[in-house]
Amino acid sequence: MKLEVSDHDGLRIVTVPEARIDAAAALRFKEAMRAATAEGPDHVVLDLAQVRFVDSSGLGAIVAAMKALGAGRRLDLAALTPDVAKVFRLTRMDTVFVIHEDAEAPLRRATG
Amino acid sequence: MNGQAGAEAQGAGCGRMARMFYRQIAAEDLAVRALLAEMRGWLATLGIGEERCGAIEIGLAEALNNVVEHAYANAPGEIAVDMRLAADGLRVILCDRGAPLPRQRLPAAAAPPTPRRRAALPEGGFGWHLIRSVARDVDYARAGDRNCLTLVFDIMPGATWSP
Numbered sequence: 001m002k003l004e005v006s007d008h009d010g011l012r013i014v015t016v017p018e019a020r021i022d023a024a025a026a027l028r029f030k031e032a033m034r035a036a037t038a039e040g041p042d043h044v045v046l047d048l049a050q051v052r053f054v055d056s057s058g059l060g061a062i063v064a065a066m067k068a069l070g071a072g073r074r075l076d077l078a079a080l081t082p083d084v085a086k087v088f089r090l091t092r093m094d095t096v097f098v099i100h101e102d103a104e105a106p107l108r109r110a111t112g
Numbered sequence: 113m114n115g116q117a118g119a120e121a122q123g124a125g126c127g128r129m130a131r132m133f134y135r136q137i138a139a140e141d142l143a144v145r146a147l148l149a150e151m152r153g154w155l156a157t158l159g160i161g162e163e164r165c166g167a168i169e170i171g172l173a174e175a176l177n178n179v180v181e182h183a184y185a186n187a188p189g190e191i192a193v194d195m196r197l198a199a200d201g202l203r204v205i206l207c208d209r210g211a212p213l214p215r216q217r218l219p220a221a222a223a224p225p226t227p228r229r230r231a232a233l234p235e236g237g238f239g240w241h242l243i244r245s246v247a248r249d250v251d252y253a254r255a256g257d258r259n260c261l262t263l264v265f266d267i268m269p270g271a272t273w274s275p
Contacts, residue, residue, distance in 0.1 A: 020145065022141070022144075022145060022173065023141045023144065023173075023177045023180070023181070024141035024142050024144075024145050053148075053169065053173075055170070055173045055174060055177060056174055056177070056236065056237075056238035056239045056242060057177065057236075059238055060234075060235040060236045060238070061235075063233050063234070063235050064235045066230070066233075067230055067231060067233060067235075082162065082163065082166060083166035083169065083170065086166055086167065086170065087170060087242065090170075090223075090241070090242055090245045090246070091223055091224070091226075091238045091241065091242065092223060092226050093226065095226060096226050096233060
């Protein structure tokens, strides 16, 4: 899976340009996330605006990516579409992640 | 010739309001993905709203993934998917010839815990909790060498909607 990476003042935004993180995509997503966050800013935001659907495999891969960041670094989520938000809410994973309206929200907070 | 009866006999895609959808698919991730897309299109033709469609897709995705990963353990196999619009909601019956569920019964519905310590967070075990969260009824039967899982979904919008 190809992920788009952009850095902004201590924040790395990783964008998923695919519609699904499901059982067929979870492993490739996990590997791509490892590569996309191996170095760079400590604060990473995963932009899910284009993702319409996440199943439990995809959810597990997102949790794994967060754990793999290690101490002192954090993974937030941004722009959850309705079905994705539902999966996070039903599993209470919405209480584990900081979830932003959109990927640029942390930047506005920092400057505003 | 009764047009609606014809549509029912042939499943979705050949009638404006086919109330039944039957497919037999390979027990593979990409076949599951394709089935879910087709199913969602069918639900839309029935006028079922986006929120319900999402809930049904989540429940069906988890149930089908379980068959691929656990019943067949990623070995080749087939899954029969029978969906019909009934008076009490959308009834889905999934049948396969894979291994039975442990102890031949449905697992508990509990969600995995969400501990504060990051390293202890679960990376799996969400599937059955999600299925039970989105489906109104879940029933499992082992008959001979077949597993049959029945899921019933409410299709009235708002029934389980929590913004």
